[in-house]
Amino acid sequence: MAWKSRTRNLQVFDTELSADTVEWCPLSSMQHLLACGTYQLQKGAGEEDAAPSRTGRLYLFEFRREISMSPPLTELQRMDTAAVLDLKWCHVPVSGGAVLGLAAANGELQLYTLSHSQEGGRSLLPLCSLEVGAERLALSLDWSTGRMDSSDVRVVCSDSAGCVSVLSLAEGALVSLSQWKAHDFEAWISAFSYWDTQLVYSGGDDCKLRGWDLRAGPACPTFTSKRHSMGVCSIHSSPHREHILATGSYDEQVLLWDGRNMRQPLSETPLGGGCGG
Template sequence: MALRTRTRNLQVVDTEYSADAVEWCPLPGWHSFLACGTYQLQTSSEQVGDGDGPGVHPESHTRVGRLYLYHFRQEDTFGSPLTEVQRIETPAILDMKWCHAVLGESPLLGVVDASGTLTLHQLTASKKSSSALQPLVSLQLGPDRLALSMDWSTGRKASSPVRIVCSDSVGCVSVVSVGGPAVSLELLSQWKAHEFEAWVAAFDYWHSDILYSGGDDCRLKGWDVRVDPSSPIFSSRRHAMGVCSMQSNPHREHVLATGSYDEHVLLWDTRSMKQPVADTCVKGGVWRLKWHPSNEHLLLAACMHNGFHILDCRDALDGKAQEGSVVTSYTLHNSLAYGADWSRLSLLGSSPREGSGETEAEAAQLHDSYVRIQYESPTGSFDTDLEDTLGRYIPDPVSAAKELSGGSLNCGLGERDVVATCSFYDHVLHVWQWDYTWATPPGDATKPPADL
């Protein structure tokens, strides 16, 4: 069995400020909304003195940001599918996540920023043209710190109570309770988890009383919020440099992915954290990791100086390999690869929600309309041999047969994913498409994996 894969560019957006976080809304009926967060360090000089002389002009730094809301128009068969809906001036944004469950009437987006603040925004819409993010509630995590990461406890199901974990630049981890139906935030606990910056913290989506954190002290730690948080349930130095990304697998219990400045993605069985089950070198610091929305084996990695990669972890998770395999890469960004997320547009139908502005007909064509979009011409770095005049994927039986050592191609199930990625200093947001098809030689009874 072989995997035929191809990427193509859909749209490039100038975010003006440096882009470092991007998130597709995961809730049915809202999949076409995309949020992007930016970070910009502004420098100014201030005169200090008695006013009689030139004085001293020390530099002062202000971290500013902008929160963008975009809508992906699948019904638009010509032109650019992504449209800016809203922009909000904020302190510099370090991380953001949508809540995976509906709290109140519509989706909630959590944002952490350079002022050390966690803010929840609610996405509301009476129709697509009037969609907007409205800030609901904020919580200051502490003075003189940057809030660096956040995660919801709802990654697999609507946990009760709903909680958010945040990490910050002074090495602290904070657990926040989210109340409802009138949304509120309450700081439940906060402790010193790492000696230097606590770059990332995340929940175990299968056991929401367990969370993990990674810091610039090269430590990966686990915590149980039901007991004294000053004592981790484990502490690992398996990464050689700062641990800056992680995510619990929402489809497969006991699986955790972590990434580091050491350029390695590690896969762990959380029942035994002495050694990882797989170690993949991706040749770039791993700033973001995202498991696929429906396929438990596919992992998207933002690898700083080495672009974006999709890893197939099937054999690694099944104990058949000691590393994941890179099945495709996206390297068109010219700066640090930071933000990355899968959309659910080509994976699931989208039932219209009250207030979303979608009609039954629009929701019903969610998947089919996507494959009819006519996109911009792909760049020269993409494989254009396998598409027709409308840009549709047409597998090449001759070249595929060579990959399979002879015989004709028997195409398996084909899939399409839409991915959003952003890079820092070139302040660019890319939306791109990944096509992949499992193929088998004649007479081979092997079927494409059921979850593909």
């Protein structure tokens, strides 16, 4: 007997470019706001060997369930950008407001702040940006604030050169704290341990999952796992249970780990389709 989904389609929105990342705002008074990033590879114009370009768009939506006669999702803003590889909202207010981080195909980590107009409208305004490296794509980002700790706001970012960067946010500006070569090929994903934000995880197209202790420096990873058989493209530290970590890969497996023993995962779940971030 075929399994039937109980989900129903509330609305369809055409983003025109390929939508590859969506994030609900985690702040309690703004959880009805949704950011969406898009990515499109455009073939080079003219000569056959012309370099392709990567274009994108950033959308901001508002979700209102109580408007029963209208589509619940309303577009508040669209902004053309370099292709968007990842989006993450900071889990805590920064200077009293919501901040959205964006990993862009031009190699920049970009931050946007949510503004409020006198008429009640909301929009994203550029706050600051920092290039993590020339001639590379910024591929992922994660905030250190997963357990709602606002005492030390930092960002980790991975890129197409296989590097991982850790940055701090202070007085409205991004400052690079460290950067190191973490993987042989693209470093698809990087993430903090939300329980000890001096620990960072990374995954790459070299099929390796690695851990790093920022106190010891990046000369040597704390562990290297080759348990995934293809590129590691998703990592998430549980904000609810200490030591618990989930990873996804192009091998279509989601692995659940205990960070105290990275030799063998706690469980393995086949999902079908690449398990991206």
